[in-house]
Amino acid sequence: MTRSTKFTALSDQGIQHPPPPEKRMTVFKSELDPITFEVLRNAFVNIVDQMAEQLLRTCYSFVIYCRDFSSGLSDPQGNLVMQGTGDIAAHVGTLHYTCKAIIEEFGDDIHPGDVFIINDPFRGGSHFNDTRILRPMFYKGELIGYSQANGHWADMGGATPGSFNITALDHMGEGLRITPVRVWSKGVWLDDVARMIAANTRNPGDVIGDMQAQAEATAVAEREIQRLCDKYGVETIKTAFREVQDWVEVLMRNRLAELPDGTWYAEDYIDQDPKLEEGLIPIKIKFTIDGNHAHYDLSGSHPQISTFLNAAYGGSFAGIVAGTKYQFPDLPLNSGLYRAVTVNVGEPGTVVNAEWPSPCAGFCSGPFEKLMNSVFGLWANILPERTMGCAFNLEYLLVGGRDTRIKGRPYFMWYDWMAGGWGGRNGRDGFNATAPVFGAQYGVQPLEGQERLAPVLTKCHDFVQDSAGPGESRGGLGAEKGGAVFEGERIVVSYCCDRERSVTWGMWGGLPSIPHGVWLNKGTERERYLGSIFSNLPIELDDVFTRPSAGGGGVGDPLMRDPQLVCEDVADEYVSVKRARIDYGVVIRVIDKDLSQYEVDEEATVAERKRIAEARLGWLDEDAESVAARYRSGEFIDMDCIRQYGVILDWGNGKLLENTTRQFREMMKRRVVPYWGKTLAVLSREASDRARVAA
Secondary structure, eight states: OOOOOOOOOOSTTEEEOOOOTTOOOOOOOOSSOHHHHHHHHHHHHHHHHHHHHHHHHHOOOHHHHTTOEEEEEEOTTOOEEEEOSSOOHHHHHHHHHHHHHHHHHHTTOOOTTOEEEEOOGGGTOSOTTEEEEEEEEEETTEEEEEEEEEEEOSOOOSSSTTSOOTTOSSGGGTOOOOOSEEEEETTEEOHHHHHHHHHTSSOHHHHHHHHHHHHHHHHHHHHHHHHHHHHHOHHHHHHHHHHHHHHHHHHHHHHHHTSOOEEEEEEEEESOOTTSSSOOEEEEEEEEEETTEEEEEOTTSOBOOSSSOOOOHHHHHHHHHHHHHTTOTTSOOSHHHHHHEEEEOOSTTBTTBOOTTOOOTTTIIIIIHHHHHHHHHHHHTTOGGGOBOOOOOOOEEEEEEEOTTSTTOOEEEEEEEOOBOOOOBTTBOOOSSBOOGGGTTOOOOOHHHHHHHSSEEEEEEEEOTTOSOOSSBOOOOOEEEEEEEOSOEEEEEEEEOOOSSSOOOOBTTOOOOOOOOEEESTTSTTOEEEESEEEEEEOOTTOOEEEEOOOOOOBSOGGGSOHHHHHHHHHTTSSOHHHHHHHHOOOEEEEETTTTEEEEOHHHHHHHHHHHHHHHHHHTTSOHHHHHHHHHTTSOOHHIIIIITOOOBOTTTOOBOHHHHHHHHHHHHHHTGGGGTTHHHHHHHHHHHHHHHHO
16 A cells, blocks of 8 residues: 655646747856856855854844844845845845835935944835844945845834734834934944834843844945955956846746746635634735746735734735745845746735735734745646645744843743744655744744743643644644743733634645644633734733644645555654544554554555545535534544534634635635545555455
8 A cells, every 4th residue: 555656736726838939048148257256156145144143143132043033235226136045034035125225215325334224114124023234335435235134123112022912003003113214324323323222122232232233244244345345356246246136037037937837826814804704814826927037916915904914015025035935945045036036016005015004013924924835835836846735834922021030120021933844745744843934044942041031931842743734745743832931020921823714724635734822721720722813911920821833734635645654653653543544544553552563454444545535525515513513512623623624613612713614615625625536546446456355
């Protein structure tokens, strides 16, 4: 029963045409000799990486220390020349916008020694926490470009510690909006401006320290660029700035020219708009390849919503760019790619192009993650060898209050993000407990560091069994983390996430993972389900909070997974014996649990898989309220409702979400069911073969 399958895409996701004969490759021509071009191109990457190292070693914020930052070089027009090798994808796609905002604001009033600051999502940024420091780079009085260091500041003020406020009706309830402003003028530190900014946050000391660390990182870049100008001449460096963008454009266009023309469609969802009737919020993409140009159109997406899961145009653009870049990991990222791959974010006023003053602090958990995963799904139709199912959703749990361990009872901020599962791949399982696709270089925050900096004790941190989306290639596993505040006062907790209802999905027949959400005092008489978005919830010192991250979605029909691989997953405690049967149709016999010895009951497995294959289409049409009743009675758990029946509930009380369930079932019938067609025939043939051999 061993199989080894490589998947091929079906054409139901769009219209695809063979490559036309007029598609031809573009030749890159440089004014520089090849050796000089390569030396300078790599020098620019190295400079941005030096900026990162400088910031990593001098930052004050633990969040930035765990690599929630990015850096970049831009030309005099603000176009991105180069990123580093370990930058946050969501940041890099917006750096050129914030650089252009500075240029637009100050024009000719930019001088050597100036340093600027901006965090404005409505001027091309991501959200208020991502604060950018920009330095114009001069050589002998001539402006030759900009260096930029962007770091996520853990708190930007507002009503909620950490500045993720779901009750905010506009950005004024989220935190401090910094429009383009100078913080150094001709080399002079503007102490009054800097302290005014810091005073509007809960940890002004860290803010001042991070501001200066980021500024010094930009100074590293200017010194290195000036050194290259001394060595090669300023005209050579200016030419190299221009040509590395041209080079990336040519590379990207040539890759596109090798691919078939066509149009494809994708749709993903945000869980809800709390001010509307329950129901998923659609984000829609139309993707076209035409010759050596690719274009994304997001104009069909839902209007902006009443909570913080909106994205301004910069954040949505970054999601598209980051998802596309994953398909071409060998290509550098700069503005040259933006010429070959364009994005229409649609008219202002949508969830992917929110207008001022809409709240958008949670863009990273909202549209950004949906856009990236949708892009993965789109490209699976074009480059099936790079297929990956949906990854878990980026999430942040924030606990804040006054730290009574320290004199003066200063504010503390326990700012935590989780690792989780990435989607199954073409012929391979997904990665377990990995950083989010939002920022693959995110560090898993050291528990010891967290406990030293905040009075929060971590109670558990482990894989979540059965969290991997079932598939012929299963998703990676999620993790669970729990903790409690052991000292402090005025303690509140907030959570920024999604996919509590639009559960991490599978593709090509693969099944979903598990819902995100936070529990308080789980397994006790005081158990309480808090959901996936909430803010400023008071908790007591003896309250224990815990939440799982989802695994990745499965790829391919789980009934086609090699039973021996399922048995190995059971031995590794990735999959339980019970769910091996429910999700994979694999019947496992326990030989010795303590020694992790299991075996497949092959005859029972053949029968069970055939039974599931014959019945499962009917499950997706079963009365949803009866499924909800079985959940409330304890007969079903969330995985049964989601994976077998496509039913979405309020996981705290078991109430059926009728609109959401209808949309989720439609999604499964569109994304999963068409790929089940061949399974029953394969299983019937295997059963016949076994019967013939037995006879």
